Amino acid sequence: xxxxxxxxxxxxxxxxxxxxxxxxxxxxxxxxxxxxxxxxxxxxxxxxxxxxxxxxxxxxxxxxxxxxxxxxxxxxxxxxxxxxxxxxxxxxxxxxxxxxxxxxxxxxxxxxxxxxxxxxxxxxxxxxxxxxxxxxxxxxxxxxxxxxxxxxxxxxxxxxxxxxxxxxxxxxxxxxxxxxxxxxxxxxxxxxxxxxxxxxxxxxxxxxxxxxxxxxxxxxxxxxxxxxxxxxxxxxxxxxxxxxxxxxxxxxxxxxxxxxxxxxxxxxxxxxxxxxxxxxxxxxxxxxxxxxxxxxxxxxxxxxxxxxxxxxxxxxxxxxxxxxxxx
Numbered sequence: 001x002x003x004x005x006x007x008x009x010x011x012x013x014x015x016x017x018x019x020x021x022x023x024x025x026x027x028x029x030x031x032x033x034x035x036x037x038x039x040x041x042x043x044x045x046x047x048x049x050x051x052x053x054x055x056x057x058x059x060x061x062x063x064x065x066x067x068x069x070x071x072x073x074x075x076x077x078x079x080x081x082x083x084x085x086x087x088x089x090x091x092x093x094x095x096x097x098x099x100x101x102x103x104x105x106x107x108x109x110x111x112x113x114x115x116x117x118x119x120x121x122x123x124x125x126x127x128x129x130x131x132x133x134x135x136x137x138x139x140x141x142x143x144x145x146x147x148x149x150x151x152x153x154x155x156x157x158x159x160x161x162x163x164x165x166x167x168x169x170x171x172x173x174x175x176x177x178x179x180x181x182x183x184x185x186x187x188x189x190x191x192x193x194x195x196x197x198x199x200x201x202x203x204x205x206x207x208x209x210x211x212x213x214x215x216x217x218x219x220x221x222x223x224x225x226x227x228x229x230x231x232x233x234x235x236x237x238x239x240x241x242x243x244x245x246x247x248x249x250x251x252x253x254x255x256x257x258x259x260x261x262x263x264x265x266x267x268x269x270x271x272x273x274x275x276x277x278x279x280x281x282x283x284x285x286x287x288x289x290x291x292x293x294x295x296x297x298x299x300x301x302x303x304x305x306x307x308x309x310x311x312x313x314x315x316x317x318x319x320x321x322x323x324x325x326x327x
Contacts, residue, residue, distance in 0.1 A: 001041050002033045004128075006138060011131055019048040023103065029141050030103040033124050035117075037096075037107045045105065051076075051098060059096045059107045066209040070216045074100035077145075077213070079206045081152045082159050082199050083119050085112075088191025090198035093120050095152065097145055101221070104141045106148065123151035142224040146231065152206075153234040156199050160238065163195045164245050171252045174259070182260070189253050193246060200242035207235030278314075 003014045005022055006029040014022060022030045034041050037059040045051050045059075055069060055076045067078040076098055083091040094109035108120035127147045130136040138144040170189055213220065214228045 001044065004031045004033075005029070006031055006131060006144065008137060010134075011128070016044050016048075019044070023048065028102070029138060029144055031141075031144060032103070032105045033121075033128075034105070034107045035121065036110060041107075045098075049074075049098065049100075049103070049105065055098070059098075059109065062110050063094060063096075064092070066205045068209045068212055074098055074103075075213065075216070075220065077209060079149065079152065079209060080202050081120075081123065081155055082202055083115055084159065084162070084195065085114055088187075088194055090195055091115050092198075092202070095120070095123070095148070097148075099141055099145050102141055104144050123148050123155065126151055140221065140224065142221060142227060146224075146227040149206075149210075149231055150234060153203075153231070153238060156203050156235075156238045157241065159199045160196065160242050160245060163192055163199070166192050166195075167245060167249045167252065170249075174252055174256045177259075185256075189249070189256065193249050193253070196242050196246040196249065200239055200246065203235045203238035203242065207232050207239065210235065 001016055003016060003019060005012045005014060007027065042056045042060055046056060052071060058067065058078065063078050066080065069076040078094060078096050080092040080094055083093050085091050091112050093111055093115060096107040096109055098105035106124055111120055136147060138147065170192060210228055210231045214225060
């Protein structure tokens with residue numbers, strides 16, 4: 001647990017025991033950043049802030065969808081940031097926030113063991129570095145929260161950009177015909193689509209949560225409404241861009257499917273031509289067997305007649321296949 005007091009002149013670091021005194025002050029913003037809400041951290045939050053037990057429970061476990069719970073003096077919010085893992089898997093990295101009038105508590109929640117431990121902390125660390133460097137000085141706790149959430153929105157936008165670069169590479173391979181292993185290529189296509197869909201879902205649900213926040217009758221300062229509106233717009237822009245790229249990728253998949261289906265159709269037509277040519281020979285040979293060519297009694301005239309009949313039947317079927325446009 002990291003406890004900080006953000007003042008116009010900079011940031012000071014404190015201990016958990018100093019939280020009551022910090023909250024009693026009338027200046028500065030108290031920012032508590034917690035990597036994982038274990039029982040000890042939950043006890044500190046309950047004693048110092050008086051958070052609801054259900055909110056503390058949600059902060060201690062993984063939540064699959066975003067949430068928002070308004071209380072008398074603060075708002076509890078859950079949103080997710082994306083992290084690309086192995087084989088196209090997209091991890092949902094959770095961020096929980098308790099936003100009060102003069103304090104912000106950020107909890108990064110449990111994450112998949114496959115996610116590096118520094119990943120959940122990147123957005124809050126970036127905002128902290130900006131404050132320490134003097135490039136950002138939040139005037140309220142909600143403005144501090146806005147900076148963290150905007151960093152998540154930018155991360156989502158960056159993820160869409162990364163997937164778009166992969167989509168362009170796949171589109172070039174489709175149009176050039178250099179597909180390599182079809183199964184591997186198809187897996188790459190669907191991994192890219194899954195990445196876009198996952199980021200799009202996060203942006204959509206996060207935007208819906210902040211849209212709900214804008215209608216809350218309590219817990220939100222009037223001067224924070226424009227920040228909420230901007231957050232909703234940010235997530236809406238990410239959703240729109242992801243939708244556009246997903247439609248573009250779907251067009252690449254359909255083009256690839258059309259090319260594959262066309263190749264299969266051409267192959268089937270060629271096999272049909274081969275079958276049409278060999279069918280008379282197979283049919284007659286199955287009837288006559290080896291009775292026309294024997295060691296001492298080969299019937300030459302009969303053999304010639306059968307061969308001519310085979311040739312005529314094959315030529316007739318070949319001409320019919322030509323008229324059908326099979327070759």
